[in-house]
Structure formats: structure tokens, C-alpha cells
Amino acid sequence: MAGPVAGGGGDALRRFRRLADLTAVVTFLLIVVGGIVRVSQSGLGCGPGGSGTEGWPLCGGQVIPLVGNENRVIEFSHRFLATVVVILIGLLCWRAYKGLREGSGWAFRGSLVAGVLVLIQAGLGGLTVEHSLAEELVAAHLGTAMVLLGLLLWLSAKARSQAAVESGATTAPVRGLKPYAATAAVLLLCAIVAGGYMAGTEEEGVSDSGPNIAGAHLACGKMFPECGSGKFLPFGNNRLTDIHLTHRVFVYAATIAIIVLLSVAFARGSRDRLLVLAALLLFCQFMLGALNVWLGEHGPLIVAHLTTGTLLWATVISIAYKLAWLPSEAPSRERAPRAEASAAAA
16 A cells, blocks of 8 residues: 655645646636637726726626626626636645645645735736726736746646655656756747737727727738738837737747757657647647738637637646656556566565
């Protein structure tokens, strides 16, 4: 019979990991619903900028808006999911404190940091409403959500890694992968935040097809990879074009970094399924970004772009944790020889 895992027992560690996984899933849904709020122009559904507590934390002056227009319902659904995330992170802190105190201080400390991040996220959400969806706040709100998702995935990966270490069934990290993983993650986060900033400018400018609100999204018209004048990166034309091109530069850099990360991991012997998933998501994300420009601003494409980008972020972060930093559980086919060797030694 396997012995208990240090730091609270195998069952406690398993329950903590499952709760972290659930919290990560709900956080992912929160991000996607945030994209739906944006494309449906429901960001101010609970009240215009400057409405004070009537617009946030209340919604149209109500704690729970039982009646209201479609935009109010969509915005409130986003806030409801945010409340669920807060509750789940509170449960994570409690479970880490009660069941994983000795030898697993990382669980409690990480959960506390997640609690701080979700409170910052809530505050940024309130400021975003109060300041009429200012682009700096929109970008910060999205970036904080991604960091929170990455932390939750780390808590889950760390719990799985600790259980594997205690059972003696681990695989070593891929040699020399850390700098490639870190570079890919940082550049991808920058690309996502720059995309959030671009989304925050949708009240500015006009599209090339008429007096429709476009912002930086269509600052290059419907040209990709060229921009407007037919040049590749014509910085300096105007503010909206520069914002759009900044997002593209980060996308190009992140794409190259992720390809290098996957290539190095594969060349050094890893055949983890996450590598294939990351490659597929990267291709889909790049094509969705291109289609968003070629076809103009379409709500479903924008939500799909955000959803795929978030999945790509989660996958790259998981690759970094699993293959570059943390030892993980060995595949079942590798466990048998180890068990036989242990039996022979006994």
C-alpha cells in the first residue's frame, strides 16, 4: 500500500488539485464570457461610466438584476462567474490551510496570491466600468486574468508533481528548456495584453466601409500581413495604427518563440501531447487573427480568437511547468521496469 503524501496526505493533495483544476476551468469561462461582453457592447450594461456604486458592484442599482435589457444580463453573467471564482479561490485557501499545512506551504501561499490577484481583478473590473472601458484598464483587466489562470495551473501542476515525487514515479524536466519556455510565455502574454489594449480602443475611429466604430482593430483596413499603405509594419502613421501594429509585432515574436520552444522540446526527446496541442492551437490562433482582419470585425471571430488565445496560453504555461520546471508522473509503461527493479533490489 502506498504511503501518505507528505504535507497533508495523498487524498488531501488530490482534492486540492481537483479544486485548482475546477477553479482554472471557471476562470477560463470567465475570460471567454468577458469577450462576449465586449463584442456585444455590454461592458457598460450595468451603468455608464461615472455611475459609481450604482454601476459597480451593483448592477443598475440592484444586487441581482432580475429584470433588464440584454446587455445588463450579459454583463451580470460575467460578474456572477467572477463571484464564483472568488468563492472557489477562498475554498482553495481553506483547503490548503486545513489539509496541506506541513511540508506544502507552497499551496497556501499560492492560493493566497491567487486571492490577491482575483481581488485586484475585481477592482480593475470596477475601474473599467467607472472609466467607460478605458483601454489601459481593459488591457490590465485581461492581463491579470491570464496571470491568475497561469497561477491556478501552476497550483494544479505542483500538486501533481509533488504526488509523483512522493510515489517515486517521475520524469526529469527536458534539459535546457526553461529559457525557451519563459520567453514564449512572456511574449504570448504581451501579445494578449496588447490585444486587450487594442480592444479597448473600439470606440475610436471609423472603419473603411463607413461610419462604424472600429478603433485600432481595423486601423490597417482589411490588409494582413501588410497594413494600409501596403507596407509590412508602417509605424508612425497614427496612434490607432501603431496600437494595431504593436499587437502584430508581439504576435509575430510569440509565434516564433513558441515554434522554437516546441522544436527544442521535440528535438530533445519529448513526445508529450501538449506539444501537438500547442502547435494546433498556434495555427488556429494565427489564422483566426488573420480572418479577423480580412473579414472585418465579426463578434463570433473575436470571441473565437480570444478563446483560442486563452487555450494557447494555458497550454504553453502547462508545457513550461510540466516539461521545463516540475518533475511529473512517469507514463505507465515506464513505471513497470522501475517497479521490477525495486522488487529485485528488495
